[in-house]
Amino acid sequence: MKFFKQSVYAAAMIAAGAVGAKAETLTMLSSWDESYNAVPVFAQGFAERLAEKSGGDLNVEMRGPETVSPFEQLQPVSAGLFDMLFTHGAYHMGETAMAFGMDAVSDDPEARRESGVFEVIDAHYAKRNLKLIGVFSAASGYHIMLRDPIGDDGALEGRKIRASGTYHDLVTELGGSVVTLPASEIYSALERGVVDGAAWPVFGAMDYKWYEVANHMTRPTFGVTNLTLFMNLDSWNALSEEQQTMVVDTAKELEVEGRTHFETLWAEEDAAMQEAGLAITEFGPETAENVDAIxxxxxxxxxxxKAGEDGKAFHDLAVEKGITAR
Incomplete structure (x- = not known):
């Protein structure tokens, strides 16, 4: 009997060791730290849910922008120095702008998945040894904070607007001129009148306190702010089929649930910005009708x-499926 108990104990220990051996820890590089509200919802939310789904067999450790600069993160993940990347498509336009196209795609998680654009984007990044895992909508887009309200022109005629590459074409199309400044200099530039306004996602003005030096924010908003999750292709291929399914299912769930959560966050921040003194200024009727398409x-x-034939194929498919304004 004693021998039997010892044998059962030994077998249990071996089995436990086998289970433990399956556990994997993936490293996720993020373009933002946890103070950016998308990180707890999508990045950390993904890590927590995946660990739960896998029974602890798949764990994710976060690495922030202090590890690698946000604009230089694509290559080290492609090279396998990190397993995953949580970022924005516009951050890597020096290499490719493919994922940036999602900011021009309708804000409907299911329609996006069903349209086939994910497969087109995924095939493009596979050439860079990356796997597209998910694209998460922040349920909101972009706007421009202005010192003075929209005038009779209904647009941005003659105004100097701080804008990154995300907004260059929009600003110039509306008659403004682009001023390139890092986020850290926007406050002083608005305060001193170096710029007349600054383009930014609708989230973020509260954190930077730009409401102290800008008086208005434009409506309607335009585009959709998206956060993209990639995985190193070798790391992806090393997972079992069951693990791959768990990874993708986790992303799909957060694409829907996270977006719903962000609808509430946006409503709260929009109200807070108005309470802080940012008044809404409307584009003129013609501009308002076309600003999203512009x-x-x-x-x-x-x-x-910047993505060549793949980019054109993405655009053509989005038009064909009716999920883009232009």
């Missing part, structure tokens, strides 16, 4: 210029 046209221009 933004989309600028996005697709960059996607096709």
């Amino acid at each position: 933004f989309a046209a600028g996005v697709w221009k960059q996607v096709e210029a």
